[in-house]
Amino acid sequence: xxxxxRTTVHRSITVPLAQxxxxxxxxxxxxxxxxxDGYSIGQAPSQQSCLxxxxxxxxxxxxxDGSEHVWGRVLHWQPPHRVVMSWQISPDWTxxxxxxxxxxxRFTDIGAGGTRVDLxxxxxxxxxxxxxxxxxxxxxxxxxxxxxxxxxxxxxxIGFDRHTLxxxxxxxxxxxxSPAEAEALQNAHLAHTAxxxxxxxxxxxxxPVDPDDERLRGISLWSVDPNTARRMCDxxxxxxxxxxxxxxxxxMTPSGQLRFERVRVPRSMAEVEG
Numbered sequence: 425x426x427x428x429x430r431t432t433v434h435r436s437i438t439v440p441l442a443q444x445x446x447x448x449x450x451x452x453x454x455x456x457x458x459x460x461d462g463y464s465i466g467q468a469p470s471q472q473s474c475l476x477x478x479x480x481x482x483x484x485x486x487x488x489d490g491s492e493h494v495w496g497r498v499l500h501w502q503p504p505h506r507v508v509m510s511w512q513i514s515p516d517w518t519x520x521x522x523x524x525x526x527x528x529x530r531f532t533d534i535g536a537g538g539t540r541v542d543l544x545x546x547x548x549x550x551x552x553x554x555x556x557x558x559x560x561x562x563x564x565x566x567x568x569x570x571x572x573x574x575x576x577x578x579x580x581x582i583g584f585d586r587h588t589l590x591x592x593x594x595x596x597x598x599x600x601x602s603p604a605e606a607e608a609l610q611n612a613h614l615a616h617t618a619x620x621x622x623x624x625x626x627x628x629x630x631x632p633v634d635p636d637d638e639r640l641r642g643i644s645l646w647s648v649d650p651n652t653a654r655r656m657c658d659x660x661x662x663x664x665x666x667x668x669x670x671x672x673x674x675x676m677t678p679s680g681q682l683r684f685e686r687v688r689v690p691r692s693m694a695e696v697e698g
Contacts, residue, residue, distance in 0.1 A: 428546075430548075430549070430555070430556075430559065431546060431547060431548045431549040431555070431559075432544060432545065432546040432547075432548065433543075433544070433545040433548070433559065433562045433563045433567070433568055434542070434543070434544050435542075435543045435568045435569055435572055436540060436541065436542045436543070436572075437540075437541050437572040437573070437575070437576050438534065438538055438539070438540050438541070438576075439538065439539055439541060439575070439576050439579050440537060440538055440579060440580075440581070441537070441538070441539055441579055442533070442537055442539065443504045443505075443531050443532070443533040443539045444503070444504040445539075446504070446531050446539035446541060447503050447504035447505070447507070447531045447539075448503075448504070449575070449578065449579065450507070450529060450531075450541065450575060451475050451477055451503070451507055452475075452477060453578075454473050454474065454475050455472050455473045455474060456578060457574050457575050457577070457578040458473035458571070458574065458575075459570065459571065459574045462566070463571065464485050464487070464493070465485070465493050465495070465513060465517050465518055465519060466485060466487035466489075466491055466493045467487070467489075467491075468487035468488045468489040468491065469487065469488045470485050470486075470487055470488075471485075471486050471487055471488045472485065472486040473485050474486065475498065475507075475509070476498065477498075477501065477503075478498060478501055479498050479499065479500065479501045480497060480498060481497065481498040481501075482494055482496075482497060482498075483495045483496045483497060483498065483509045483510075493519055494512065494519055494521075495509075495511060495512065495513055495519070496509045496510035496511045496512045496513075496524070496527070497509065497510045497512075499526065500528075504531055505530065505531055506528070506529065506530045506531065507529050508526055508527065508528045508529070509526070509527045510524040510525070510526060510527075511524070511525045511526065511527050511545065512524050512525075515551060515554040515557050515558050515561075523550050523551060524547075524550070525545060525546065525547045525548055525550055525551070525558075526544075526545070526546050526547055527543065527544070527545050528543070528544040528545075528546065529541060529542070529543050529544075530542045530544075541572065541575070543568055543572060545562055545568060548562070582678055582679070583678070583679035584676040584677065584678060584679060585676070585677055585678075585679050585680070585681070585682065586674055586675070586676055587627070587645050587646065587647070587674070587675045587676075587677065587682070588645070588646040588647075588648060588649060588650050588653045588672060588673075588674060588675070589643070589644075589645055589646075589672070589673045589674070589675040590642075590643070590644045590645075590646060590653055590657060590670055590671070590672050590673075591640060591642065591643055591670070591671045591673075592640075592641045592642035592643075592644075592657075592662070592663075592668045592669070592670055592671075593639050593640060593641065593668065593669045593670075593671060594638075594639045594640075594641050594667070594668060594669075595666060595667065595668065595669050597666065598666060598667045598668075599665065599666055599667065601667075607693060609661060609662055609665055609667060610662070610693055611691075611692040611693060611694075612661035612662070613660060613661055613662040613668075614689075614690050614691055614692055614693070615691045615692065616659065616660050616661055617629055617644070617660075617689065618689045618690065618691045620656060621689050624647060625646060625647060625648050625652075625653075625656060626644050626645070626646050626647070627644075627645045627646065627647055627684045628644065628645045628684060629642065629643070629644035629645070629689070630642070630643065630644075631643075641668060642668070645675070645682075650672045650673070650674060653670075653672050654670065654672050657670035657672070658670075
């Protein structure tokens with residue numbers, strides 16, 4: 425009797441989709457989520473992952489050079505509950521019609537708009553003395569676990585990071601300054617900004633170039649809350665002198681979209697090129 429633990433890989437995941445939508449995304453929508461890099465068998469880069477939605481339909485990829493590579497066939501088609509495909513890929517990750525393992529995916533309604541997706545890849549004993557290699561590869565974090573994670577990521581709620589955005593505007597009643605006074609005030613403003621960058625309060629800052637509104641003199645992104653940013657802006661020498669006014673807003677971006685590095689920032693106009 426064959427030991428199922430040595431011939432089968434099981435993986436499960438839950439997605440926030442109704443059963444029908446979860447089934448449709450996995451099958452009809454496969455090309456929208458199937459990972460490209462490292463999950464194809466063609467020589468050219470993979471361009472499309474396809475599953476023909478009927479029993480006997482092909483499960484295949486299309487490469488950028490136009491070639492098609494069959495992974496297997498649809499053996500059982502029961503929307504929105506279940507789909508079973510043959511897997512005809514060798515341990516060397518090439519098409520091999522002489523071997524046919526099976527990938528069985530079941531979709532179970534768990535209520536509250538959610539679906540549990542259970543994947544079973546069975547009959548790995550059909551690989552003979554390469555059975556162990558395939559068990560390790562398909563059962564590893566880079567195997568079916570990663571494929572299901574890519575599927576789930578397609579419908580995962582998108583989180584947002586909050587940043588404080590500050591724009592500096594030239595006041596309409598800004599005092600007129602001599603060139604020497606303007607340079608001294610600008611240097612004091614730059615030194616104040618550099619101190620805030622060094623303290624980690626400002627993530628990025630700089631002047632706009634050719635803005636539509638010529639009153640716009642500076643843009644900065646802060647790590648502190650809006651009220652703290654307002655207080656720190658009030659301490660800016662250019663704001664205290666009545667030259668600039670700070671406008672503060674919260675800016676939301678998809679989580680992880682922005683990355684910042686510590687770089688040297690000017691403390692005076694003498695350090696600015698151009």
